[in-house]
Amino acid sequence: MYWVKEMQNTIAFIEGRITEDISIEEISCSANTSSANFKRIFSIVAGVTVGDYIRYRRLSLAAKDLIETNYKIIDIAIKYGYETAESFTKAFTRFHNATLSAVRRKKSTPKTFEPLLINIDIRGGFVMRRKLIPNIPELQ
Template identity: 40%
Template sequence: MDWISNMQNAINYIEDNLLEEISYDKIAQRAYSSTYHFQRMFSMLTGFTIGEYIRRRRLTLAAQEISVSSIKIADIASKYGYETSEAFTKAFKRLHGVTPSVARESGVKLKSFARLTIQVSLKGDKEINYRIVEKGPFKVFGKDFKTNVLEGRCFREIPEFWEQCKSNGIFAKLLTSVGKDESGIVDAGVLFNHNPQDGSLRYMIACEFPVTHVPEEFQVLEIPSMTWAIFEVESNRDEDLHEVWRRIGSEWFPASNYEHADAPELERYYGNSSTDYTCQIWIPVIKKGF
């Protein structure tokens, strides 16, 4: 599959240039991808950003040099892109748990972050149900917070945010503002303001316009006119929702003719109550080679 070799070419480019300043645009070019899409796919497939991968690989190689050579730590820090010994020591200790000087001592355990090799498992035992839809601009409003895709943090923090909004009355007030009973269900969970470089994003529990008045504790978000890839989730269990997200990144995108568009993503809910509903994942897309 071309996408596997393209992704591997991009990783090889990173590895060949770890001692140089690395351009994300040039990395993405090796994968024949837009920079935004490549960064999103890299995070979805690996669980960390390109920047974090580069940082960990450099610190792994630096640790190997420190442990087997007498080269000055300041020189090694400079070699791997750190302007000061202090910055290098801070980053080194965060990854390895010890300072560079301690790492020189015999018997000290250090962490090794291996070079990535892209592999794929083709099961084909379960279909991914989706459709492509054009939709004009619309607005949503609701309560949002900041989270992160690194190491699956968002999958833990988003359910916690829902429980928090239910316990503090925000959820009920949101439903009431659109004329729904407190036992009802909101229209969507919206993921927006993605920052592919550090993995951060914002998540909103949202209802769709129109409303006559938006309470002051809620934010308004405009969704642009987009092409959407819409995926059906077979149940309302969190595990099934997370599995569909995983398969979108690892199976659907690599085999499709589409890339991520830089726009909000939605989980849309349909049903009568918070215990009786179905879910769809809406991904904004553009055709490859745009």
């Protein structure tokens, strides 16, 4: 279960730097593994690539900022790593299926993409005997 703790620590590393320009090399280094190995393991565990995870988290947080603050759209775009308002608008609209103005005016509910939490639940581990019951009467 050591890998679960390492993965949670790496997710915390990503979350702590979500508004910064972080590379896969920095992330994999924090996980004490190679970039290729980390990308493979992360996508298996999370169900999304590292890049998509970061993008979805940023767009989710950007929607929160859009609703809760009066920051200019370009300021929110830059905060979450977009160089232009146009690229931010395009990514935001694709992810949330809503325009920036609709979300800001609360006419549309944005998607939320919460931080990944790995929870392992192991059950079973016992042997069951199989017994066939012949001619079960039908229930009426």
